[in-house]
Amino acid sequence: MYAVKVENLTKVINGRIILQDISFEVKEGEIFTIVGGSGSGKTSITKCIVGLWQPTSGKVEVLGKDLLSLKKVELDELRKQIGYVFQGAALFDSLKVWENVVFYYLEKTDRNQDELRNLAIEKLKLVGLGEEVLDLYPSELSGGMRKRVGIARAIATDPRLIIYDEPTSGLDPITSRLIDQLILSLREKTGITSIVVTHDLVSAFSISDRIMVLQSGRVVQIGTKEEILYSSVPFVKEFIKNGLGAELIKLSS
Numbered sequence: 001m002y003a004v005k006v007e008n009l010t011k012v013i014n015g016r017i018i019l020q021d022i023s024f025e026v027k028e029g030e031i032f033t034i035v036g037g038s039g040s041g042k043t044s045i046t047k048c049i050v051g052l053w054q055p056t057s058g059k060v061e062v063l064g065k066d067l068l069s070l071k072k073v074e075l076d077e078l079r080k081q082i083g084y085v086f087q088g089a090a091l092f093d094s095l096k097v098w099e100n101v102v103f104y105y106l107e108k109t110d111r112n113q114d115e116l117r118n119l120a121i122e123k124l125k126l127v128g129l130g131e132e133v134l135d136l137y138p139s140e141l142s143g144g145m146r147k148r149v150g151i152a153r154a155i156a157t158d159p160r161l162i163i164y165d166e167p168t169s170g171l172d173p174i175t176s177r178l179i180d181q182l183i184l185s186l187r188e189k190t191g192i193t194s195i196v197v198t199h200d201l202v203s204a205f206s207i208s209d210r211i212m213v214l215q216s217g218r219v220v221q222i223g224t225k226e227e228i229l230y231s232s233v234p235f236v237k238e239f240i241k242n243g244l245g246a247e248l249i250k251l252s253s
């Protein structure tokens with residue numbers, strides 16, 4: 001069964017084609033990575049998957065539901081099953097770590113504070129953080145820890161699908177590789193389906209089951225790591241060479 005199925009998705013905004021005839025499927029439990037240059041449409045695809053944007057044409061099915069057929073309450077219900085890890089973690093500076101993690105439940109539940117703190121402990125453990133961070137504020141955390149807290153928040157509602165938007169951006173190479181390990185271990189422990197948007201090709205090649213390469217709102221190629229790494233498509237070859245070349249220079253400097 002597919003967790004996400006996108007068919008001939010086209011999105012036009014103010015007469016500009018942002019996404020053109022995009023089709024792909026993400027299998028349950030798969031780590032599916034979307035790569036492409038700036039402005040190629042990566043984030044736009046995720047906006048269509050979470051139902052923030054309606055397609056101009058085409059179809060988006062998420063966890064077996066056709067988004068266009070859903071009423072607002074049904075879409076809200078579906079969104080609970082989708083965790084979104086924002087670029088830069090997007091934590092609330094004025095809230096403590098535990099409150100950030102259980103943010104979704106803070107106002108929407110009658111669970112008491114102890115229950116919510118315990119839920120935060122459970123989720124923080126899954127992302128490799130201990131109880132000592134519970135009462136810290138985001139400004140007291142390192143960049144890598146902030147990303148982990150952002151991931152803990154995304155899994156607080158036990159989603160079946162998680163979308164990571166640039167999970168390693170702004171991190172040094174060593175911390176980036178630790179986040180890669182975390183993405184893999186979360187999938188291992190929970191079986192969660194993962195869609196990762198990234199500029200970081202080292203990350204893409206270490207975590208992905210399959211990679212989709214975009215150029216100017218179109219799919220250039222979808223394939224396994226090996227198929228993409230040894231692609232015969234000129235754009236993909238060039239993209240990989242430039243991306244991995246830059247990473248290798250960064251790693252050796």
Ligand SMILES: Nc1ncnc2c1ncn2[C@@H]1O[C@H](COP(=O)(O)OP(=O)(O)OP(=O)(O)O)[C@@H](O)[C@H]1O
Pocket residue numbers: 013018036037038039040041042043044045
């Ligand atoms: N709300 C919007 N209104 C109009 N155009 C938009 C809007 N959001 C995005 N775009 C345009 O859509 C195109 C794709 O943007 P998108 O953010 O999906 O790209 P991206 O691949 O995620 O880029 P980046 O890697 O820089 O984040 C860009 O040309 C962008 O300017």
